Amino acid sequence: MLKLTKKADYGLMALKYLAEHPETPALSAKDVADAYGIPAQLLAKILQRLTKTGLLRSHAGMNGGYELARDARQISAYEVIHAIDGPFFITSCTKGAKGCDLTPSCTIKEPLARVNDTIAGVLKSISIQDLAEHVQPSGRPREAQGLVALTL
Amino acid sequence: MLKLTKKADYGLMALKYLAEHPETPALSAKDVADAYGIPAQLLAKILQRLTKTGLLRSHAGMNGGYELARDARQISAYEVIHAIDGPFFITSCTKGAKGCDLTPSCTIKEPLARVNDTIAGVLKSISIQDLAEHVQPSGRPREAQGLVALTL
DNA sequence: TGAATCTCGGACAGAAACGGTCGTATACTT
DNA sequence: AAGTATACGACCGTTTCTGTCCGAGATTCA
Ligand code: SF4
Ligand code: SF4
Numbered sequence: 001m002l003k004l005t006k007k008a009d010y011g012l013m014a015l016k017y018l019a020e021h022p023e024t025p026a027l028s029a030k031d032v033a034d035a036y037g038i039p040a041q042l043l044a045k046i047l048q049r050l051t052k053t054g055l056l057r058s059h060a061g062m063n064g065g066y067e068l069a070r071d072a073r074q075i076s077a078y079e080v081i082h083a084i085d086g087p088f089f090i091t092s093c094t095k096g097a098k099g100c101d102l103t104p105s106c107t108i109k110e111p112l113a114r115v116n117d118t119i120a121g122v123l124k125s126i127s128i129q130d131l132a133e134h135v136q137p138s139g140r141p142r143e144a145q146g147l148v149a150l151t152l
Numbered sequence: 153m154l155k156l157t158k159k160a161d162y163g164l165m166a167l168k169y170l171a172e173h174p175e176t177p178a179l180s181a182k183d184v185a186d187a188y189g190i191p192a193q194l195l196a197k198i199l200q201r202l203t204k205t206g207l208l209r210s211h212a213g214m215n216g217g218y219e220l221a222r223d224a225r226q227i228s229a230y231e232v233i234h235a236i237d238g239p240f241f242i243t244s245c246t247k248g249a250k251g252c253d254l255t256p257s258c259t260i261k262e263p264l265a266r267v268n269d270t271i272a273g274v275l276k277s278i279s280i281q282d283l284a285e286h287v288q289p290s291g292r293p294r295e296a297q298g299l300v301a302l303t304l
Numbered sequence: 305t306g307a308a309t310c311t312c313g314g315a316c317a318g319a320a321a322c323g324g325t326c327g328t329a330t331a332c333t334t
Numbered sequence: 335a336a337g338t339a340t341a342c343g344a345c346c347g348t349t350t351c352t353g354t355c356c357g358a359g360a361t362t363c364a
Binding site: 001028029030044045047048051052058059060061062063064065066 | 308309310311312313321322
């Protein structure tokens with residue numbers, strides 16, 4: 001529950017990897033998969049989907065591969081997750097989906113929808129760049145880099 | 153992914169229901185289950201687990217049932233979720249668990265751990281009471297009731 | 305031209321998590 | 335004693351997740 005899919009996880013890793021190698025023209029799925037221990041074929045399909053949603057640009061053929069379509073600073077974790085795992089809900093009922101059987105009688109779906117938005121906001125405020133800058137966490141609680149409004 | 157379990161969902165509904173009926177000495181699992189359309193047997197087990205973790209007090213026998221162990225204001229959504237679905241991770245690796253195969257080579261687990269904490273913080277800041285006060289959302293974006301620090 | 309490399313896309317299978325049911329034992333009230 | 339309600343574990347069908355396989359198209363290079 002409330003757990004990130006491994007695909008999304010892999011997707012974030014790959015994007016971060018690409019962000020860290022801006023010089024290279026393109027990196028193949030296999031390159032990235034080998035860099036970590038990710039199953040190559042699986043990563044391939046993930047990158048394909050990221051391409052289809054416009055987060056990556058692909059290039060077939062020899063020395064082909066993928067590159068970021070935008071600056072790493074302009075790609076949010078939310079977009080990645082959304083691209084890979086589809087629309088983001090905390091519950092089974094949220095807007096867009098058909099909802100669970102007891103959507104009418106349920107009295108907490110509305111407050112939960114706000115929680116959903118809040119969490120989505122957190123994810124949206126995180127960019128690939130943020131992941132790439134692995135500031136050595138020297139234990140010191142740094143300045144908060146952002147504040148997320150929690151309306152409920 | 154990142155979706156609340158239905159069990160947790162039911163648990164929150166039940167807790168909220170109990171919070172809304174502070175006068176009654178105890179409400180049986182069946183009462184709550186009927187109030188919404190929740191499968192009674194399933195809700196029963198959920199409430200049992202909440203009892204075992206100390207969020208509820210149970211009372212067997214006729215006219216028995218459950219009651220909140222603490223004030224609704226003192227019970228966070230996080231506790232409920234944690235009690236029902238176990239420890240809260242966003243990823244498969246987080247502290248406590250054995251982690252996934254590529255925990256060593258993974259470079260994003262540390263930033264993700266912070267995201268994890270952030271979201272957990274959001275959940276912790278929400279009490280059952282907050283759910284019960286279903287302030288008619290008149291569209292007007294009320295004052296933010298809290299801010300969550302987003303450190304990465 | 306043709307071989308090598310790489311993306312694309314769907315099908316598919318094994319594994320795990322989820323949602324829900326059942327049966328039985330136990331505790332409390334009247 | 336009878337009735338009501340919690341307690342607990344086993345079980346099972348469904349869905350979701352993870353990962354693999356395979357065939358088809360694109361591009362580069364010799
Ligand atoms: S309707 Fe209520 S119960 Fe059904 S999914 Fe939405 S929140 Fe959970
Ligand atoms: S280690 Fe990296 S890949 Fe494995 S679960 Fe944690 S974050 Fe995801």
